[in-house]
Amino acid sequence: MENFLLYLFMCIMLIILPGPDTAIVTKNTLLISKKAGLQTMAGTLCALMIHTSAAVLGLSAIIVKSAVAFSIIKYIGAIYLLYLGVKTLIAMTKRKPQLADAAPHKNDSKSSFTQGFLTNLLNPKVAVFFLTFLPQFLATNSDPLLPFFIMGITYTALTAAWFVGYIYLLHQIRAFMNKPSTQKVMEGVTGAVLILFGVKLALEKAN
Structure with a gap:
């Protein structure tokens, strides 16, 4: 592996x-709880490890090189993001006032993990990233197996560190965000953003 410090810097910028x-x-x-945010992060990290393993095994190369495979995963991912966006907007219109310390539903954590997992796993751009970005830091004529795993685990660990800090920061301002009027705005904004990401992903072309 070459230029590991540069790799770390680039990873941080991308994350x-x-x-x-x-x-x-x-x-x-913001809309459920700190635990739900951490569960979402856990789902994202699990998906990143699957992408890392797929890159090592060469499965990502098939996705990148096959227009059909890329398109199938891309559209499934786009539809899922659009579904989450529309669902969030619908929730905004049906939201009723609630106390700031109201307990989240028991299924929120499971749902949050699934959302984080599927959002990352069904994004073919992540597979493209692992197959186009990681090889730039391989030593010439070296076996990519171990370096790919090291770089994938490093990227996942940096993602975890970033999201833990980000989630705890959000948690500190959650009391303000739990006001019904603020939650409606947040749901409207995040719903619209998810729909935009879904449309953007649907229009993405394989390299």
Whole structure:
């Protein structure tokens, strides 16, 4: 592996850029609970490890090179984001006033994990990232197996560190966000953002 410090820097820059994962984590942390945000993050991390394993095994290369496979995953991912966006907007119109310390539903954590997992797993751009970005840091003529795993785990660990800090920051301002009027605004914004990400993903073309 070459230029590992540069790899770390590039990973950090990519991780902090807002995307579908950040939108889902933000929504679930602010509108449900800190635990839901952490569960969403856990789902995202599990999906990243699957992408890492797929890159090592060469499955990501098939997705990247096959227009059909790329399109199938892309449209499934786009439909899922659109579904989450529309669902959030519908929830906004049906929301009733509630206490700031009201307990979340018992299924929220499971649902949050699934949302984080599927949002990341069904994004073919992540597979493209692993197959186009990671090889740039491989030493010439080296076996990619171990370096890919190391870089994938490193990226996942950095993602975890970023989201933990981000979630705890959001939790600190959640009392304000729990006001019914504020929640309606947040649901409207995050719902619209998820729909935009879904449309953007649907229009994405394979390289």
